[in-house]
Amino acid sequence: MSTTMNDTFLDDNANIPEQAVGAPFSDDAKIAIRDVSVAYADKKAVHEVDLDIGRNEVIAMIGPSGCGKSTFLRCLNRMNDTIDVCRVTGSIKMDDIEINDGKLDVVPLRARVGMVFQKPNPFPKSIYDNVAYGPRIHGLANRRSELDDIVETSLRRAGLWNEVKDRLDQPGTSLSGGQQQRLCIARTIAVSPEVILMDEPCSALDPIATAKIEELISELSNNITIVIVTHSMQQAARVSSRTAYFHMGRLIEVNPTQQVFTNPDHQLTEAYITGRFG
Amino acid sequence: MDSLHLDQHISHQFNEDLELLRTKLLEMGGLVEDQLRDAVKAIETADGGLAEKVRKTEDEVDKREMELDRESITVLARRQPAASDLRLVMMVTKATRDLERIGDEANKIAKMAQALNEEGGDPGRGYVELRHLARNVIRIVGVSLDAFARYDVEAAMEVVRGDKQIDTEYKTAVREMITYMMEDPRAITRVMNIMWALRALERIGDHARNIAEHVIYLVHGTDVRHTSISDIEKALQQKS
Numbered sequence A: 001m002s003t004t005m006n007d008t009f010l011d012d013n014a015n016i017p018e019q020a021v022g023a024p025f026s027d028d029a030k031i032a033i034r035d036v037s038v039a040y041a042d043k044k045a046v047h048e049v050d051l052d053i054g055r056n057e058v059i060a061m062i063g064p065s066g067c068g069k070s071t072f073l074r075c076l077n078r079m080n081d082t083i084d085v086c087r088v089t090g091s092i093k094m095d096d097i098e099i100n101d102g103k104l105d106v107v108p109l110r111a112r113v114g115m116v117f118q119k120p121n122p123f124p125k126s127i128y129d130n131v132a133y134g135p136r137i138h139g140l141a142n143r144r145s146e147l148d149d150i151v152e153t154s155l156r157r158a159g160l161w162n163e164v165k166d167r168l169d170q171p172g173t174s175l176s177g178g179q180q181q182r183l184c185i186a187r188t189i190a191v192s193p194e195v196i197l198m199d200e201p202c203s204a205l206d207p208i209a210t211a212k213i214e215e216l217i218s219e220l221s222n223n224i225t226i227v228i229v230t231h232s233m234q235q236a237a238r239v240s241s242r243t244a245y246f247h248m249g250r251l252i253e254v255n256p257t258q259q260v261f262t263n264p265d266h267q268l269t270e271a272y273i274t275g276r277f278g
Numbered sequence B: 001m002d003s004l005h006l007d008q009h010i011s012h013q014f015n016e017d018l019e020l021l022r023t024k025l026l027e028m029g030g031l032v033e034d035q036l037r038d039a040v041k042a043i044e045t046a047d048g049g050l051a052e053k054v055r056k057t058e059d060e061v062d063k064r065e066m067e068l069d070r071e072s073i074t075v076l077a078r079r080q081p082a083a084s085d086l087r088l089v090m091m092v093t094k095a096t097r098d099l100e101r102i103g104d105e106a107n108k109i110a111k112m113a114q115a116l117n118e119e120g121g122d123p124g125r126g127y128v129e130l131r132h133l134a135r136n137v138i139r140i141v142g143v144s145l146d147a148f149a150r151y152d153v154e155a156a157m158e159v160v161r162g163d164k165q166i167d168t169e170y171k172t173a174v175r176e177m178i179t180y181m182m183e184d185p186r187a188i189t190r191v192m193n194i195m196w197a198l199r200a201l202e203r204i205g206d207h208a209r210n211i212a213e214h215v216i217y218l219v220h221g222t223d224v225r226h227t228s229i230s231d232i233e234k235a236l237q238q239k240s
Helices: A069-075 A106-112 A127-137 A144-157 A177-189 A207-220 A233-239 A257-262 A267-273 B012-045 B048-079 B083-119 B127-150 B153-183 B185-220 B229-239
Strands: A029-040 A043-054 A058-062 A086-094 A113-116 A195-199 A225-229 A242-247 A250-256
Touching: A029 A069, A043 A069, A043 A225, A043 A250, A058 A069, A058 A233, A069 A086, A069 A195, A069 A225, A069 A242, A106 A113, A113 A177, A127 A144, A127 A177, A144 A177, A144 A207, A177 A195, A177 A207, A207 A225, A207 A233, A225 A233, A233 A257, A242 A257, A242 A267, A250 A257, A250 A267, A257 A267, A257 B083, A267 B083, B012 B048, B012 B083, B012 B127, B012 B185, B048 B083, B083 B127, B083 B185, B127 B153, B127 B185, B153 B185, B153 B229, B185 B229
Parallel strands: A058 A225, A058 A242, A113 A195, A195 A225
Antiparallel strands: A029 A043, A029 A086, A242 A250
């Protein structure tokens, strides 16, 4: 029986595969990612990823810190553009458009592909204006009453309406952490996105607030595709229908979540989710 | 051989928790194996004292079943195991139940031994069949525990095949018993007791097969319950 960690657990089977094992492709892809790599200056952070994100699925990205999962997520709405030295190559097709096309206007893209971050980041404005901001700049409402409707509907869908309906004029920052995160989700859904990217949306929240966000994720997934990066394996297991495992910038395995957590195909996935290496 | 690498978690405590489950299951298995051997021997040798010992061991087996369930629930609650760790914990809770049932069946055999002993008289008819079936059943129970101890799928398959063989032998033995009863109606009570013991042995074979199936699930993640032997072999070939 072996006693050292590197000794036998990661044998030949643990080699990084050429292409992700399992089921990385989908019959009904919302976003088709082909040969996508990301480099920060000379350092490659994501290597040749091929993956389909299915329409209205919740897909979880898991992997150790620095494995490239957040960098990869940020490719999907061109957030990496904000980093000068970052270069994304390959093709990311969402329905009809090529996301990774330098000529594409990112403003409408980011309305179609919204994002929720780790730390809730409400604007320093009222609760109402936080939600109304997007519809206003995208010209989604012609009259005040239409805007009121969008704000109410979005806050209701985010499960926040009953808690804030009497104080819509108060600053968004006056809410609790969990409420702020739901406000950010309301702000995102106010512009009717087709995809929402979530980068560890619950890592700053307590279990009750986390449960509310997870419940929200499952409701939103009726008509929105959700890609969630999480460090919590239990969260990935609870909310997603497929799970993708990243390791050192490579996509190792994509499989139905149930399979990943009971009988993963790749040894690196197994080692990570069972806590066998750090 | 430790193909599951239970000792390689970052958390040493987790390693120890899982190892404890494994050891305790094997200990319980050893206890039940002894119980089964003693029960069969009690019939063969008309040893009332040994039969009594089997019946007393049952309390200990029940205690261990509860203890293992408690430990398993603790691991589930505290560690939220995944993949092979999760399969191990599930396997332990299921195999514990099978072992406890084997203990129950051994206990029934011990009861028959006591009944036969109290009746006295000619020990002749049915004993050959009983001894033969018992030898095979004891063997596959042992192999099923070895299969678990070594995560050995080949040994598990030996149990699955062995159980099928036992089912056939059981049917043959039952036919023999019916013949004995028809030939000599005065022996009916006596032969019925042997029949009950044969039935208990056949059930024990089923539980050994269950344990072997849990081992295959543990090692490969493939659920092979309610599956024909040839389909199991096909599934395992795809895995290897």
